Amino acid sequence: MSTSHASPHATDPTASQASARETTEGTVYTVTGGDWDEIATAAARGDDEKIIVNMGPQHPSTHGVLRLILEIDGETVTEARCGIGYLHTGIEKNLEYRTWTQGTTFVTRMDYLTPFFNETAYCLAVERLLGIEDQVPDRASVIRVMMMELNRISSHLVAIATGGMELGATTVMIYGFRDRELVLDLFELITGLRMNHAYIRPGGLAQDLPAGAVDQVREFVKKMRKNLPEYDKLCTGNPVFKARLQDVGYLDLAGCMALGATGPILRSTGLPHDLRKAQPYCGYETYDFDVPTDTTCDSYGRFLIRLEEMRQSLRIVEQCLDRLEPGPVMVGDKKIAWPAQLALGPDGLGNSLDHIRNIMGTSMEALIHHFKLVTEGFRVPPGQAYAAVESAKGELGVHVVSDGGTRPFRVHFRDPSFTNLQSMAAMCEGGQVADVIVAVASIDPVMGGVDR
Amino acid sequence: MSEAEANGNGAVPSPRGGTGEVIDVRRGMFGAKEGGDTSGYGGLVRTVRLPGASGRPYGGWFDEVADELEGALEEQGLVPEEVIEKTVVDRGEITFHIARDHLPVTARVLRDDPALRFEMCTGVSGVHFPGDSGRELHAVYHLRSITHNRLIRLEVSVPDGDPHIPSIVSVYPANDWHEREAYDFFGIVFDGHPALTRIMMPDDWQGFPQRKDYPLGGIPVEYKGAQIPAPDQRRSYS
Numbered sequence: 001m002s003t004s005h006a007s008p009h010a011t012d013p014t015a016s017q018a019s020a021r022e023t024t025e026g027t028v029y030t031v032t033g034g035d036w037d038e039i040a041t042a043a044a045r046g047d048d049e050k051i052i053v054n055m056g057p058q059h060p061s062t063h064g065v066l067r068l069i070l071e072i073d074g075e076t077v078t079e080a081r082c083g084i085g086y087l088h089t090g091i092e093k094n095l096e097y098r099t100w101t102q103g104t105t106f107v108t109r110m111d112y113l114t115p116f117f118n119e120t121a122y123c124l125a126v127e128r129l130l131g132i133e134d135q136v137p138d139r140a141s142v143i144r145v146m147m148m149e150l151n152r153i154s155s156h157l158v159a160i161a162t163g164g165m166e167l168g169a170t171t172v173m174i175y176g177f178r179d180r181e182l183v184l185d186l187f188e189l190i191t192g193l194r195m196n197h198a199y200i201r202p203g204g205l206a207q208d209l210p211a212g213a214v215d216q217v218r219e220f221v222k223k224m225r226k227n228l229p230e231y232d233k234l235c236t237g238n239p240v241f242k243a244r245l246q247d248v249g250y251l252d253l254a255g256c257m258a259l260g261a262t263g264p265i266l267r268s269t270g271l272p273h274d275l276r277k278a279q280p281y282c283g284y285e286t287y288d289f290d291v292p293t294d295t296t297c298d299s300y301g302r303f304l305i306r307l308e309e310m311r312q313s314l315r316i317v318e319q320c321l322d323r324l325e326p327g328p329v330m331v332g333d334k335k336i337a338w339p340a341q342l343a344l345g346p347d348g349l350g351n352s353l354d355h356i357r358n359i360m361g362t363s364m365e366a367l368i369h370h371f372k373l374v375t376e377g378f379r380v381p382p383g384q385a386y387a388a389v390e391s392a393k394g395e396l397g398v399h400v401v402s403d404g405g406t407r408p409f410r411v412h413f414r415d416p417s418f419t420n421l422q423s424m425a426a427m428c429e430g431g432q433v434a435d436v437i438v439a440v441a442s443i444d445p446v447m448g449g450v451d452r
Numbered sequence: 453m454s455e456a457e458a459n460g461n462g463a464v465p466s467p468r469g470g471t472g473e474v475i476d477v478r479r480g481m482f483g484a485k486e487g488g489d490t491s492g493y494g495g496l497v498r499t500v501r502l503p504g505a506s507g508r509p510y511g512g513w514f515d516e517v518a519d520e521l522e523g524a525l526e527e528q529g530l531v532p533e534e535v536i537e538k539t540v541v542d543r544g545e546i547t548f549h550i551a552r553d554h555l556p557v558t559a560r561v562l563r564d565d566p567a568l569r570f571e572m573c574t575g576v577s578g579v580h581f582p583g584d585s586g587r588e589l590h591a592v593y594h595l596r597s598i599t600h601n602r603l604i605r606l607e608v609s610v611p612d613g614d615p616h617i618p619s620i621v622s623v624y625p626a627n628d629w630h631e632r633e634a635y636d637f638f639g640i641v642f643d644g645h646p647a648l649t650r651i652m653m654p655d656d657w658q659g660f661p662q663r664k665d666y667p668l669g670g671i672p673v674e675y676k677g678a679q680i681p682a683p684d685q686r687r688s689y690s
Contacts, residue, residue, distance in 0.1 A: 084651065084652070085650075085651060085652040085653065085654075088652040088653070090661065092637075092662065093661060093662050097683040097684065097686075097688075128543050128544075129543065131543065257571045257572060258624070258625045258626065259625055259626050260572055260573060260574065260575070260624070260625075260626025260627075261626075262572075271598070273598050278598070278601050279601070279603070376689055382472070382500055382501060382502050382503070383502060383503050383542050383543060384502075384542075384545075384547075384579075384592070384605075385543055385545065386545060386594050386603070386605065388574075388603075395574065395596075397574050397575075397594065399577040399592060399594065401579050403475070403476065403500045404498070404500055404501075405689065405690070406688075406689045407688070407689075409579075410577075410579045410580075410662075412577035412578075412592075414574045414575050414577075414594075414630075418629065419574075419575065419626060419629070419630075421629075422625075422626065422628060422629050451652060
């Protein structure tokens, strides 16, 4: 365990700043903050006052591992750039070595705050390739919509909570995460997991709603209707909150169009573009809801839109509950429908004992079928498809290419966070350093989705 | 020609229209290709066909967009047949295969022509077809028109040896990061991009990870002399 720095000598440059002590592991230096006076005088001696500051990738207010490279002149940001890729996990490549159904377990981890949108978009694309879009049972579509809208609420709650925290309003953070926990409890009840669900599968759902889920969701809607006005009371009219958000992170319609920004950013310019209305999927055209817009083009407008979208989502969830009819949640085609007869046992979620008894004990064919579907999977006719859903953050597009095999040939996610984050420079340059944090929070990027 | 090849895709459902563009011919299964294979899979032949060019009428608003696009290209002094290599309509989506030299002007007329007005580009997705010789690398663009509520796809194919495609960042600034991503993962060089650098992988990374021939490391686990192969070396259904 000996390293070169374990033997300090007289000319050690850190010796003047760091105190050292000997341990069994070698010398340990205690490094405290540098000498800022020295840095400040050095900067003052320079030809200009421009300083390049790296904010992140390990900074609490940059939403995960986002690195902001800011060129600042005094308190003004003259140039801003993003450094991304710190959370790249090669999910798109990984998908090419798993079956089509296993793909959902990967895509759910991309933007980990919007798992149901990732899963639905991926499954819609695979279903289009298979040509079974019309065969997906109604009940499955209704539950997909319900889960997506609950997910929209939980994602917006995190956006508002972390945005508040970065302003120093920790109460907003506590409120937001308190209410998000209610949504995650529902997710856990329905899918067995709080995050990374892999609940929506090509052809339908992994399993039906458990007993009591409908009542619990109704209870949640009631509770949420009571809790939502608290954000209004706490933030909407709050003069400090307004002063920090208004006219910050400005991006008008032309800017949004050019930079491809979608979601609350685009709707804060007054354009009511929402794929749920424009290109409905999962039967969204049959639900009654409004698309909130604002004309301020700023962070405050985006905050108000997120708040209103949560109210609209509650409306949609209620309509879903009202129209839930008993029925299958997976396509009838036994060559596609993964026999996921799951049940919650004492050791967690797994195949139900009844299903295992059936395939192991009574039906040889069912066992063969189960084995073939799980190990080989199903084949998808060659071609390509693009499916897009309106995620909480904007247009989430999936481009899927099949070569006729049992595994995807190529899957590409057009993640809204990735595209929206490009507008960071346009929003921040010329503003104050402190406003960068507000602007980035209003974009609501999730690095899991940006880097994939 | 073996029987499996003659009937299209062997046991695989064939693409609609029966015919299509051959992009690959797969032989064997589970990595068994040569003699010495007693499983019987070594003789399998599967031709991979993507949906081929469609003829008129394309149906719905597709014809209107195609007409307007051809008209707008003629206005630019171009011959539409030289710009649009082929048009594919499949699964309710329309794809224009564009010759790479004409991509920027095509993108510009698609954006600016009032009858087309595709305001938004949702980025570029690279696809690597190692078996499609001379057209190994494909760049796929999806353009959305909010005005007309339409979505079309542009596809540009280039050979592996000359992976250059003109950048359309000047038309759609949103493609800045998307083109960097496609360069990073596929090595497609977008000429005219303001700063074509890697975006996800480290700057000094070698190779282009999402190409099909990029070696996957795997973990060199040894168990009683056996090696655990990397995912792309494992037995799989071809």
